[in-house]
Amino acid sequence: MGESVHTVTTLPAERRPGCPFDPPAELIEARQHGAISRYTHPGGKPGWMITGYDLVRSVLADPRFSSRKDLLNVVDFEIPPAPPGEFLLMDDPDHSRYRKPLVGKFTVRRMRLLTERIEQITSDCLDAMESSGPTADLVAAFAKPIPTIIICELLGVPYEDRDSFQEQIDKFMNGETSDEDLLAAYTATQDYLEKLVAAKRANPTDDVLSELTDSDLTDEELKGISLILLAAGFDTTANMLSLGTFALLQNPDQLAALRADPTLIDQAVEELLRYLSVAKSFMRTALVDVELGGQTIEAGTTVVLSYNTANRDPERYTDPHTLDIHRKQGGHLAFGHGVHLCLGQQLARVEMRIALAALIERFPTLRLAVPAEEVALRPETADIYGVKSLPVTWDVDGED
Numbered sequence: 001m002g003e004s005v006h007t008v009t010t011l012p013a014e015r016r017p018g019c020p021f022d023p024p025a026e027l028i029e030a031r032q033h034g035a036i037s038r039y040t041h042p043g044g045k046p047g048w049m050i051t052g053y054d055l056v057r058s059v060l061a062d063p064r065f066s067s068r069k070d071l072l073n074v075v076d077f078e079i080p081p082a083p084p085g086e087f088l089l090m091d092d093p094d095h096s097r098y099r100k101p102l103v104g105k106f107t108v109r110r111m112r113l114l115t116e117r118i119e120q121i122t123s124d125c126l127d128a129m130e131s132s133g134p135t136a137d138l139v140a141a142f143a144k145p146i147p148t149i150i151i152c153e154l155l156g157v158p159y160e161d162r163d164s165f166q167e168q169i170d171k172f173m174n175g176e177t178s179d180e181d182l183l184a185a186y187t188a189t190q191d192y193l194e195k196l197v198a199a200k201r202a203n204p205t206d207d208v209l210s211e212l213t214d215s216d217l218t219d220e221e222l223k224g225i226s227l228i229l230l231a232a233g234f235d236t237t238a239n240m241l242s243l244g245t246f247a248l249l250q251n252p253d254q255l256a257a258l259r260a261d262p263t264l265i266d267q268a269v270e271e272l273l274r275y276l277s278v279a280k281s282f283m284r285t286a287l288v289d290v291e292l293g294g295q296t297i298e299a300g301t302t303v304v305l306s307y308n309t310a311n312r313d314p315e316r317y318t319d320p321h322t323l324d325i326h327r328k329q330g331g332h333l334a335f336g337h338g339v340h341l342c343l344g345q346q347l348a349r350v351e352m353r354i355a356l357a358a359l360i361e362r363f364p365t366l367r368l369a370v371p372a373e374e375v376a377l378r379p380e381t382a383d384i385y386g387v388k389s390l391p392v393t394w395d396v397d398g399e400d
């Protein structure tokens with residue numbers, strides 16, 4: 001028998017009014033009661049919610065917990081295994097078979113080589129924003145196009161296909177699409193990727209997908225890998241760019257400190273990653289009975305790892321709910337930890353450092369164009385948190 005334990009009942013669909021950057025109050029409260037709470041999955045199955053930093057990190061490093069999609073025990077019906085190539089939801093040896101050929105393509109060194117291209121794309125976006133200003137939706141003008149163009153170039157998605165492509169991916173990430181539309185968007189993306197893989201096999205170009213055709217991976221597997229890279233590759237970074245800008249605008253002392261000392265950008269990006277944790281939570285299923293934080297997690301039970309609450313754990317971070325770009329305590333879990341540690345973390349870092357630094361340099365008077373309460377936020381049902389749009393404005397030289 002475990003010790004007495006707090007229970008998290010239903011989670012709200014929205015965040016607390018006025019606190020768009022904080023995890024739901026229920027989760028912050030749960031952490032105050034302990035690192036682990038009982039929890040009922042929305043599908044009705046009993047499980048656990050882990051909100052403490054140390055415990056989340058230990059589960060992520062523990063091979064007794066699985067990432068497999070078909071083992072998720074959250075609904076009353078059986079969940080099929082992840083399609084070939086979608087290795088985020090697989091365990092070893094399948095997981096590493098897919099991940100291994102990709103690792104060398106996302107190293108710090110390879111990503112640094114992309115610096116010039118990211119600077120160019122950022123500068124083009126800022127030029128376009130400036131010439132159509134002095135107002136803009138920062139999501140459409142800046143936060144979405146930069147990571148989208150980069151991931152499409154890496155994968156070799158032709159320019160003319162990008163708008164429709166982004167629209168489909170958006171539908172399965174925004175948390176508001178009906179089941180029917182979700183299926184349609186998924187099928188359309190699958191069909192598109194099938195054609196893309198065939199095109200790369202026939203005519204390899206200078207991109208990651210073409211390079212991967214020179215391996216023992218099947219077309220079906222390449223399609224799955226591409227889908228994971230695309231879905232993980234731009235929505236996360238786009239939301240970090242827009243929500244990150246919103247957070248800086250709402251913390252003018254931090255923004256001023258960054259403007260005064262642009263060398264703080266690397267630290268500022270790490271702190272925004274910790275503070276915002278847009279990839280809020282992931283699940284793992286116990287393969288055997290596991291003792292965790294004084295409780296027994298029975299084999300076959302699915303636990304939710306609340307990355308955003310872990311990154312606000314007061315036992316790990318001083319003043320965890322304060323955005324402090326001078327913070328020295330690193331080790332955040334915004335990119336996860338262990339074998340599924342984010343493959344694109346170096347790319348995301350380079351993109352955020354370049355894009356955020358260029359934005360604040362180009363627009364010294366950047367500010368919200370609407371009251372902060374009117375900024376439309378994604379619902380909690382979205383896998384990745386963020387803003388739907390971010391209306392901003394700035395002073396134009398020569399105007400009052």
Ligand code: HEM
Pocket residue numbers: 067087088089099151228229232233234236237240278279282333334335336337339340341342343344345347348
């Ligand atoms: C995995 C977050 C950007 C590709 C993950 C995980 C997290 C994460 C938390 C671990 C999931 C788990 O524990 O099960 C983020 C954030 C990003 C970002 C916050 C942006 C700020 C990117 C980019 C790419 C990418 C730019 C691609 C180019 C992946 C892939 C995985 C992954 C392929 C699966 C790794 C595996 O299962 O071995 N990401 N990510 N991510 N991410 Fe990212």
